[in-house]
Amino acid sequence: MTIAKDAKIYVAGHTGLVGSSIARRLTARGYDNLLLRTRREVNLTDAAAVSELMRAEKPDLVILTAGKVGGIQANIGDPVGFLVENLRINDNVICAALEAGVRDLLYTGSSCMYPKDYNNPLKEEYLLAAPLEPTNEGYALAKISGAKLCEYCGRQYGVNYKTLIPCNLYGPGDHFRPESSHLIAAIVDKIRKAQTTGAKTIEIWGDGSARREFLYIDDLTDFMCDCLEFMDRLPDYLNVGYGKDHSVLDYYTMAAEALGWDGEFTFDTSRPVGMATKLLDSSRAYDYGWNPRTGPTEGIRKTYEYHLSMEKELVH
Numbered sequence: 001m002t003i004a005k006d007a008k009i010y011v012a013g014h015t016g017l018v019g020s021s022i023a024r025r026l027t028a029r030g031y032d033n034l035l036l037r038t039r040r041e042v043n044l045t046d047a048a049a050v051s052e053l054m055r056a057e058k059p060d061l062v063i064l065t066a067g068k069v070g071g072i073q074a075n076i077g078d079p080v081g082f083l084v085e086n087l088r089i090n091d092n093v094i095c096a097a098l099e100a101g102v103r104d105l106l107y108t109g110s111s112c113m114y115p116k117d118y119n120n121p122l123k124e125e126y127l128l129a130a131p132l133e134p135t136n137e138g139y140a141l142a143k144i145s146g147a148k149l150c151e152y153c154g155r156q157y158g159v160n161y162k163t164l165i166p167c168n169l170y171g172p173g174d175h176f177r178p179e180s181s182h183l184i185a186a187i188v189d190k191i192r193k194a195q196t197t198g199a200k201t202i203e204i205w206g207d208g209s210a211r212r213e214f215l216y217i218d219d220l221t222d223f224m225c226d227c228l229e230f231m232d233r234l235p236d237y238l239n240v241g242y243g244k245d246h247s248v249l250d251y252y253t254m255a256a257e258a259l260g261w262d263g264e265f266t267f268d269t270s271r272p273v274g275m276a277t278k279l280l281d282s283s284r285a286y287d288y289g290w291n292p293r294t295g296p297t298e299g300i301r302k303t304y305e306y307h308l309s310m311e312k313e314l315v316h
Helices: 017-028 047-057 072-077 079-099 134-157 183-197 217-227 248-259 296-315
Strands: 009-012 061-064 104-108 160-166 168-170 201-205 214-216 237-240 264-268
Touching (some): 009 047, 017 217, 061 079, 104 134, 160 217, 168 183, 168 217, 168 296, 183 201, 183 248, 201 248, 214 217, 248 296
Parallel strands (some): 009 061, 061 104, 160 237, 168 214
16 A cells, blocks of 8 residues: 555654654655644644644644654653653554544654664564663653554554664754764764864763664655555564664764864763664565665764754854
8 A cells, every 4th residue: 555645644743853854755755745743833742632633634644753852861861751751742643643543654663672782683573572771761661662552553453553663863853962962963063062162082971882873864764755655564663774883983983084073082981871782683674675875974974064054053
C-alpha cells in the first residue's frame, strides 16, 4: 500500500531535528497536504487537545517525531521529565490516532532503546533482552513504551503502526545549547566557540574511546519518505543506521579538520560517557532499499554551515 501524494500527513514535532527534516523532504517529493502544528498551537502532552486535533483533522498518516530530547547531561539532570513527557506525548498521539481511525502511523524510536553494552551490532530482536544504559534510561523506557504501543495497536486492531529505530542523528535542525545538545552538535558548537575566542584546547568527556554511530538527518528522512511507498510491508521494528561507527575522539578530530581548527583536546575521565559501543545492525533496512549517502565529514560541514546561519539570524 502506498501513501498517496495528496494524503493528509500529520507530522507531530515538525520543529525538531527529525520533524523539520521530514517536512522538508515530504514537500520536496510532492506531498502537499501536510498538517503541521507548533507546541503553542497544540500541546502534545495534553491528551484532550491531541484528541480534538485528530478528530477534527482526521489525517491519513501520522509521523510521530515529537519528544523531549537531549544529551547525557540533560538526561542525567532530568530523568523524570524525559520519562514522563515522552510517555505522555507517545500515548496521547498514538491513542488519539487510533481513536480517530488513522490506519497508518510511523514512529521514530532511538538506538538507546537497546540494552547497555550488549551484543554489537544491535539487532531488532535484542529489545528488552538486558538492562538499559542508566544515563538515559528514562528516555529509553519512554521510547520502548511508544514502540510497544504501536506493535500492540497493530496486533489488536489491525492498524499499520510501525517503528523505525535510527542510530544517533545530527544535521540542520539540531540543538546546539550545551545543556541539551547531542554529541555532533556539541562538538560543532565547542569548535565554533574555540574559533571565536581563540581557545587552543577543547575538553572531551571521558577518554574519547567510546564508539558511536551517527547518521545525517536528511538520509534518514529520505528513507522515511521511501517507506511511505510500502508501509504495509514494513516490520514492526526496523533499524536504520549508518553502518559504521567511530570513536568520540574520531568525531572531534574529523570536525576539527572539517572546520579548520588546529587546537588540542584534553580529557575529563570523571565525566559520564554512556555505552562503550552502540552500533546498529541495519541489514533488514537494506532489504527495503536503505542506502545512506552522507559521510561524517560532509555531514559535519553541513551542520556547521547550519550553525553559522543560525548565528546570523540571531544577530539580525
